Amino acid sequence: MKLSLSRTLNIAVVSVYLIFLAGSVVRMTGSGMGCPDWPKCFGYYIPPTSENQITWKPDTPFKKGYVIIHDEALFVANKSLVTSSSFEPSNWTAYTKHEYAKFNVYHTYTEYVNRLASVLSGLVFLILLWKVTFATEKKKGVAPLVYIAFLGMLFEAWLGKIVVDSFLTPYVITFHMIGGLLIVSLLLRAKFLCSETIPKSNYNKDFHRLLVVSLIMMIGQILLGTQVRQYVDDQVKLFGFEHKEFRLLNPTFKFYFHRSFTIAIIVVNAFLFWVNRKYNLGFKGIKYVMFLLGFEAVSGILMYYVNFPFGTQAVHLLTGAVLFGVLLYMIFKSNAIKRESN
Numbered sequence: 001m002k003l004s005l006s007r008t009l010n011i012a013v014v015s016v017y018l019i020f021l022a023g024s025v026v027r028m029t030g031s032g033m034g035c036p037d038w039p040k041c042f043g044y045y046i047p048p049t050s051e052n053q054i055t056w057k058p059d060t061p062f063k064k065g066y067v068i069i070h071d072e073a074l075f076v077a078n079k080s081l082v083t084s085s086s087f088e089p090s091n092w093t094a095y096t097k098h099e100y101a102k103f104n105v106y107h108t109y110t111e112y113v114n115r116l117a118s119v120l121s122g123l124v125f126l127i128l129l130w131k132v133t134f135a136t137e138k139k140k141g142v143a144p145l146v147y148i149a150f151l152g153m154l155f156e157a158w159l160g161k162i163v164v165d166s167f168l169t170p171y172v173i174t175f176h177m178i179g180g181l182l183i184v185s186l187l188l189r190a191k192f193l194c195s196e197t198i199p200k201s202n203y204n205k206d207f208h209r210l211l212v213v214s215l216i217m218m219i220g221q222i223l224l225g226t227q228v229r230q231y232v233d234d235q236v237k238l239f240g241f242e243h244k245e246f247r248l249l250n251p252t253f254k255f256y257f258h259r260s261f262t263i264a265i266i267v268v269n270a271f272l273f274w275v276n277r278k279y280n281l282g283f284k285g286i287k288y289v290m291f292l293l294g295f296e297a298v299s300g301i302l303m304y305y306v307n308f309p310f311g312t313q314a315v316h317l318l319t320g321a322v323l324f325g326v327l328l329y330m331i332f333k334s335n336a337i338k339r340e341s342n
Contacts, residue, residue, distance in 0.1 A: 005131050005139070006195035012128050012149075013187045013325070015121035020180060020321050022114040024314040027173070027229075030241040031114075033100045034107030036067065036074060038161040039115070042103075043067040043076065047112050051103040058085045067095060074101045097165045118157065125150050139194045149186040152179060174226040177317075181222070184325050192332040203338040207275045207283075211334055214272060214289075215327040217265050222320050224258040231255065244307040262300065266293050285330045292323045 035041035043066035056070040074095035239246040
């Protein structure tokens with residue numbers, strides 16, 4: 001079936017959100033260092049399934065570039081070889097980008113799936129590039145947005161390498177997420193220019209202003225959430241991944257503000273819902289916003305009061321990213337109605 005440009009843009013947006021989901025699962029399960037190198041995993045295109053495959057031992061073949069664990073450190077094979085009875089340092093280069101030298105098959109394949117999601121998204125972007133470049137009917141402004149989004153994907157891939165090399169430095173992970181939101185913004189704008197039919201409706205200034213306020217509040221909430229997430233990561237490093245009850249032990253003011261700020265966001269969007277219904281503005285997206293906000297609040301409550309049940313962190317992050325997208329798209333629509341009404 002031949003995909004339209006608009007449908008390809010939809011798939012590209014979904015593929016980026018899948019990366020958000022996969023990345024959040026990686027972080028939720030503590031699998032960020034499941035593959036200690038990048039872009040391969042222990043030097044393999046398909047990761048090893050047991051520690052035995054990456055542990056140095058005599059009379060064993062290793063290909064050039066394979067990463068092994070020896071004496072609780074990582075080493076990279078300088079060439080394809082068969083090991084002798086003793087470890088020959090000249091055949092190996094110490095991996096010095098970080099000191100993490102552990103193998104956990106579940107963590108490894110969780111991180112590997114995350115990387116596969118990025119590869120899949122990259123393939124979708126290549127198809128998208130082809131379509132906007134060689135489409136018979138050009139949509140004004142769409143191609144530059146797609147090109148910039150593709151460059152953003154390349155930057156995000158490089159930043160993914162930095163995340164691993166820096167041993168999951170929190171602020172690098174935060175930049176990684178912000179970059180993903182910017183790519184979503186570009187794709188949604190391209191989708192709007194490509195496919196949106198502007199409805200015949202009156203522009204409502206109050207509704208538009210509230211939309212902008214809501215989006216700004218959501219961006220602030222997401223950024224606050226990354227700060228809370230950094231605190232949780234620090235607690236995990238301090239107490240260990242298995243002690244979930246300590247992840248929000250004596251949290252900082254940022255956590256309490258993040259939690260309370262959710263109430264303000266719900267109030268603003270409830271008022272948006274009321275204005276949309278009162279004036280029959282036809283913004284269906286506001287229903288999704290209210291549903292997603294409820295989902296976001298419930299997942300946050302579960303994390304705090306039930307010690308991070310499995311999946312809640314991933315749901316919480318993904319829901320926030322989707323909320324951002326829905327609000328932004330409604331702003332595009334409201335702006336277009338304003339231009340049509342003038």
